[in-house]
Amino acid sequence: MKTKNIEKVTRPGTPHFVGDGFRVHNFIPGTSTMQRMDPFIMLDYNSKFNFPATDKPKGVGVHPHRGFETVTIAYKGRVQHDDSSGGGGIIGEGDVQWMTAASGVLHKEFHETEWSKTGGEFQMVQLWVNLPAKDKMSAPKYQAITNAEIVKVTLPDEAGEVEVIAGEFQGNKGAASTFSPIHMYNVKLKKGGKTQLSFPEQYTTSILMVEGEAKVNDTTTAPQDHFVMFKNDGETFTVEAVEDAVILVLSGEPINEPIASHGPFVMNSEAELMEAFQDFNTGKFGYLED
Amino acid sequence: MIEVPNFKKHIIEKCGLSETEFTQIAPFIKTKNVSKNDFLLQQGEICSHSFFVEQGVLRFYALNEEGKESILQFASENWIVSDRGSVFFQEPSTYYIDAIEDTLTVMLDEDFVNRVAKINPNFRKQNENLLQNHIRHLYKRISLLLGASARIRYLEFVAMYPDMLLRVPQWMIASYLGITPESLSRVRKALAAENFKR
Numbered sequence: 001m002k003t004k005n006i007e008k009v010t011r012p013g014t015p016h017f018v019g020d021g022f023r024v025h026n027f028i029p030g031t032s033t034m035q036r037m038d039p040f041i042m043l044d045y046n047s048k049f050n051f052p053a054t055d056k057p058k059g060v061g062v063h064p065h066r067g068f069e070t071v072t073i074a075y076k077g078r079v080q081h082d083d084s085s086g087g088g089g090i091i092g093e094g095d096v097q098w099m100t101a102a103s104g105v106l107h108k109e110f111h112e113t114e115w116s117k118t119g120g121e122f123q124m125v126q127l128w129v130n131l132p133a134k135d136k137m138s139a140p141k142y143q144a145i146t147n148a149e150i151v152k153v154t155l156p157d158e159a160g161e162v163e164v165i166a167g168e169f170q171g172n173k174g175a176a177s178t179f180s181p182i183h184m185y186n187v188k189l190k191k192g193g194k195t196q197l198s199f200p201e202q203y204t205t206s207i208l209m210v211e212g213e214a215k216v217n218d219t220t221t222a223p224q225d226h227f228v229m230f231k232n233d234g235e236t237f238t239v240e241a242v243e244d245a246v247i248l249v250l251s252g253e254p255i256n257e258p259i260a261s262h263g264p265f266v267m268n269s270e271a272e273l274m275e276a277f278q279d280f281n282t283g284k285f286g287y288l289e290d
Numbered sequence: 291m292i293e294v295p296n297f298k299k300h301i302i303e304k305c306g307l308s309e310t311e312f313t314q315i316a317p318f319i320k321t322k323n324v325s326k327n328d329f330l331l332q333q334g335e336i337c338s339h340s341f342f343v344e345q346g347v348l349r350f351y352a353l354n355e356e357g358k359e360s361i362l363q364f365a366s367e368n369w370i371v372s373d374r375g376s377v378f379f380q381e382p383s384t385y386y387i388d389a390i391e392d393t394l395t396v397m398l399d400e401d402f403v404n405r406v407a408k409i410n411p412n413f414r415k416q417n418e419n420l421l422q423n424h425i426r427h428l429y430k431r432i433s434l435l436l437g438a439s440a441r442i443r444y445l446e447f448v449a450m451y452p453d454m455l456l457r458v459p460q461w462m463i464a465s466y467l468g469i470t471p472e473s474l475s476r477v478r479k480a481l482a483a484e485n486f487k488r
Contacts, residue, residue: 262453282445290460
């Protein structure tokens with residue numbers, strides 16, 4: 001199989017705050033356009049950051065989403081979310097929340113109250129995965145995937161393990177169901193551990209160095225908190241941990257449909273965006289107190 | 291020069307200039323960045339420009355003797371905001387213009403209008419159209435403030451400013467509508483109760 005070569009390695013840019021609870025580096029669409037990264041249309045990475053103790057949890061207030069899925073991967077810290085349907089829950093360390101906003105969700109996300117009281121290190125990824133046009137107006141749903149439910153595949157030679165969040169790794173299926181073909185793993189390598197990963201050539205493929213440093217394809221260094229984007233010129237690449245490492249691996253088949261996006265809505269046309277604003281403004285997403 | 295694609299579109303589509311004419315006026319375009327919470331105009335100053343919003347949100351407001359804000363206008367992309375009275379009559383303004391988001395504006399003044407009108411005389415007529423449209427909008431706004439229910443005021447507002455609810459705090463929208471934040475909350479709750487189906 002041909003090697004998948006690196007397109008570019010991006011260092012984390014100047015962070016900005018989403019609300020007052022998420023201090024993030026934007027990699028998508030910061031690194032490349034939504035069209036290039038299709039089906040991954042947004043990636044905000046809260047690199048390790050120490051939040052002081054507080055009785056007033058920090059976070060982001062009530063906001064809507066339509067037309068895509070949000071995937072929250074908690075590495076450090078805990079997040080509580082509540083929505084206008086009366087749903088809610090807590091995303092703890094190691095957990096993944098896969099929320100299909102689809103036709104519309106109105107929600108808020110804050111550091112969990114008890115966690116906020118002590119504060120501490122917070123590290124999280126929020127990813128937006130686009131939905132095919134036919135699914136954009138389907139009913140919203142949640143997949144609350146606890147760490148215990150995530151399939152873990154042990155790598156040979158004590159190299160480490162692979163948590164399969166979605167898709168498949170060496171025949172092991174991930175916990176999350178998706179609307180288009182997507183593979184998403186946390187590859188946890190011990191120092192010196194090495195593994196090969198393989199995805200179809202046309203899939204949009206990238207990795208985020210959540211912890212530690214790795215060598216990609218034996219030659220390129222990927223330091224901590226850096227984002228590595230691959231070309232569509234082959235299937236396989238290798239990662240080798242220079243020190244203990246956690247690598248978020250994303251690979252998805254492009255949906256290849258028009259993208260019209262404005263703020264929290266990602267649709268296929270301007271008319272659908274206007275409809276989204278109108279529906280939000282007239283209460284069709286429900287109501288939620290700040 | 292700083293790129294101003296929205297202003298270019300405005301000049302070409304709304305004011306009827308050609309691409310070539312836009313290239314001719316480009317050297318005279320003055321822009322100003324204003325950071326969130328910073329002022330473009332404060333009470334007592336003479337307002338020297340109208341501001342076309344290329345990117346961001348501005349608000350135009352008055353403060354009463356008790357320090358209460360009354361928001362006359364929001365201006366997001368493609369809107370023009372100014373204390374026209376202060377500009378035209380060269381008198382100190384009684385209003386404020388500040389930025390709700392980091393904002394890039396194109397600064398318009400008589401000199402700019404004259405230069406553009408020299409290149410395309412139709413520009414003066416289009417400017418007049420914009421002014422008349424603004425006056426029509428103000429009549430409607432006054433009649434809504436004097437006579438309409440909170441719900442109608444809100445629905446007219448979101449029809450005119452579809453994304454503003456996501457960009458400015460609720461209390462500012464309430465101020466613009468001339469209602470209390472609690473009343474705005476009630477209107478939105480009632481709409482959700484009628485329209486939210488799950």
